[in-house]
Amino acid sequence: MIRIDRITRSFGTSETLHDITLEIRKGEIFTFIGPSGSGKTTLIRLIDLLDVPTTGRIFFDGQDTKTTEAGRLAIRRRMGMVFQKPAVLNTTVAENVAFGLKFRGVEKRTIPEKVRSALELVGLSGFEERRAVTLSGGEMQRVALARAMVTEPEVLLLDEPTANLDPVSLELIEDLILRIRAEFKTTIIMSTHDMNQGQRLADRIGVIMNGSLVQSGLAGEIFYQPHGRDIARFVGIEPIIGGVVTENTGGHALIRVGNVCFEAVTGLEVKKKAGLYIRPEEITLAPAPAPIGKTSVRNQIVGHITKMIPNGPFVRVTVDCGFPITALITRRSCTELGLTTGTRVIAGIKATSIHVLPEE
């Protein structure tokens, strides 16, 4: 649907986006994730033709978007956009939603019905005559979504659509995004700095860091097999570094870190340096000594707890095993297991839960 071919975007002397190449398929939800200021917004604006790339090309449905202003307008009118901060015009909700139709010269008689069904889609039926500026942030964002959807766009762009919203509004918007895709088969491109949201919504994810597309792929690939330390950190993995492969039999490897030996699955050859990437929720903790049963957990590492940080219903527990390991444990199991700072524990990690990356 959209092909991005080696685009860069510079503002003055600083390059905000470097050499991005990407193809977004018809009907998919593609999410850009990355830290604030990584260039996600700039990229989305370029896709919506609100801005022009410094170099490189963007193709919309096979059509080069580097064309006349009228040509760009025609392409832009096939897309809908929702901004991070919804801007509503100081008039009624109905008029706000109708703008896209009005600009396209849609027959006046048909507008009220289209507006009504767009508002119904976002759950704001009956809000037609309300003044848009008096709505709450979540309602405004839904008006913005209705306003974008009323023109039945082929591509819907959402720039951090939930960044400023409370959890309830956030869930509403996320549900809506999934419904829109299911009902209208709209290609949806969104950005978020919330990796969990990316995982909940996206078919494919592109990770943007410092203006570069550093990895793209299925959500699972990004979350379990990040391509580098920065991406790993962003998706919530603190790597264990300084490992060396000591043995490798057909992809089943032993990796030594300090005095501890890990079993992991990797193609990395013997003597290569390796970093181990383990999702904190994949690590189990049990007080030591504990009966080591016959489980599939091959790596049993002893250490003591140095830090416990509550995180909603979970606790992030840092265990010193000669190197720090972070585990995400439910608050309840923490209590049940009697874990506190200083407790000696055994950390259990499945060999298949360890993602190994070569280190220089």
Added chain:
Amino acid sequence: MSEIIQGIEQALNLIITMNPEVMQIAFLSLYISLSATIIAAIISIPLAGLIHFSEFAGKRAVIILIQTLYSVPTVVVGLVIYLLISKSGPLGFLGLLFTPQGMILGQTVLIIPIMTGLIISALGGVDKGISDTLIALGATTWQKIIEIVKEARYAILGGVVLGFGRAIAEVGVAMMIGGNIRGETRVLTTAITLETGMGNFPLSIALGIILLFIALIVVVALHLITYSLSRDSAQILGGPNG
């Protein structure tokens, strides 16, 4: 102080009895200043839009120049227009000197800078997100400009009202271009000047009150027009953002 009370009494008296001479002066004031306001608005709104929506070298300098002209003394405008339209001036053939039309010209010139400047500020006050939103919704450049002008309507109204205020309250242009000719170019401000000079304080105060009364009517009317443009009738009664 008794002059003020007498003035109020006299003002009421003049209004209730609809004193023909006072009515004639008041209507002429209204006619001249309102005409100047309308002409100035017709010029200022597109001019401000042109300056606001286009990027050119020296844009800031132009805005500073316009803002400097807020301070131009009415008598200087009066003098310049006088030189232009006097018999020997380049526009002398139009015969505008000492006519209401000449006064309209003078007041229009006087208030264009303040109106244009305030409308530029009004347009600049519209959130940048609105402009992006309109473009993203598929607006052409013209559609975008029209919607932004509509969005800025209350602030633009402020500029127009201030322009009218400056026009109806000024003496310099009215005196120099109009000449305060009884029954022809005498307006409220020149009449007040004259009556005060003659020691006729209560009448002067009465005329001042009538001037403010006219201003009230015009401002309310401008508000009604602006609100009806956007069906915001509820705001007349003082809704949010009113």
